[in-house]
Amino acid sequence: MSNVKPKKYLGQHFLNDENIAKKVVDSLSLSNYLNVLEIGPGTGVLTKYLIKKNINLKLVEIDNESVEFLKTHLSIDPLIILQHDFLKLDLSNIFTENFAIIGNFPYNISTQIIFKVLEYKNSVPELIGMFQKEVAERICEKKGSKKYGILSVLTQTYYDTKYLFSVPASVFTPPPKVVSAVIRLVRKEQIDINYNEKLFFKVVKLSFQQRRKTLRNSLKSFNLSDILREDAIFDLRPEQLSVRDFIYITDLIDKNI
DSSP states (O other): OOSOOOOGGGTOOEEOOHHHHHHHHTTOOOOSOOEEEEEOOTTTTTHHHHTTSSSEEEEEOOOHHHHHHHHHHSOOOGGGEEOSOGGGOOGGGTOSSOEEEEEEOOTTTHHHHHHHHHHTTTTOOEEEEEEEHHHHHHHHOOTTSTTOSHHHHHHHHHEEEEEEEEEOGGGEESOOSSOEEEEEEEEOSSOOOOSOHHHHHHHHHHHHHTTTSOHHHHTGGGOOOHHHHTSGGGGSOGGGOOHHHHHHHHHHHHHHO
8 A cells, every 4th residue: 555645634535455446447438538537546546547548548636645656656647647626627628529537536525526527518428436325326316216316316417327336445545434336427318408407407406405395385486377386297396306307397487487
């Protein structure tokens, strides 16, 4: 193991199982893209396998100690390392063409990483990520479950999601207090964007913020007309609705306001 110390404030838990690392990297389909961005390489356990692939690789790492380790111990070309906060990066400046994202994501920002990816969905055809198991399940969950929520709907609007495998805490340094999981997101070939996307996000978030209420009550702030409120779909709770249902409601509200 390296002498890089995991930093709690960065949410670092370094993967130390080579078999799992290889399995994560081999989960990339490398279909119709050559560019790959790794988030938070840390001590390079995934990077070692990524550099063996026929890809254009870039790394984003905020931790100076990790950056120095990657350059000195793994002989990583400094030109492919971006020492930066991923959440503050303009991803359009990294690659001129589509790029996949991969990483053992810091759990304290993993949800924010997903929302950032959604902002750049037109450029990101695939993501392979290590998440806290609970978050991974929420991303991949289908309607009708208590785990189904904002993250599920917004991600599944644009990506096909797949829960690949679970990862025990014992293969990390330090071991997290939770089980982890690796998931794959593959951008949908046909994405319906013929609706008010900004309003759609607002409708989904408002609906789940009061998930025990019917949509008629949770979406009151839109001042829905009496005629609109009579639509039976407003009798439902958010976890009963598919992505398509939320798009339908967005269209109804958009024509009403």
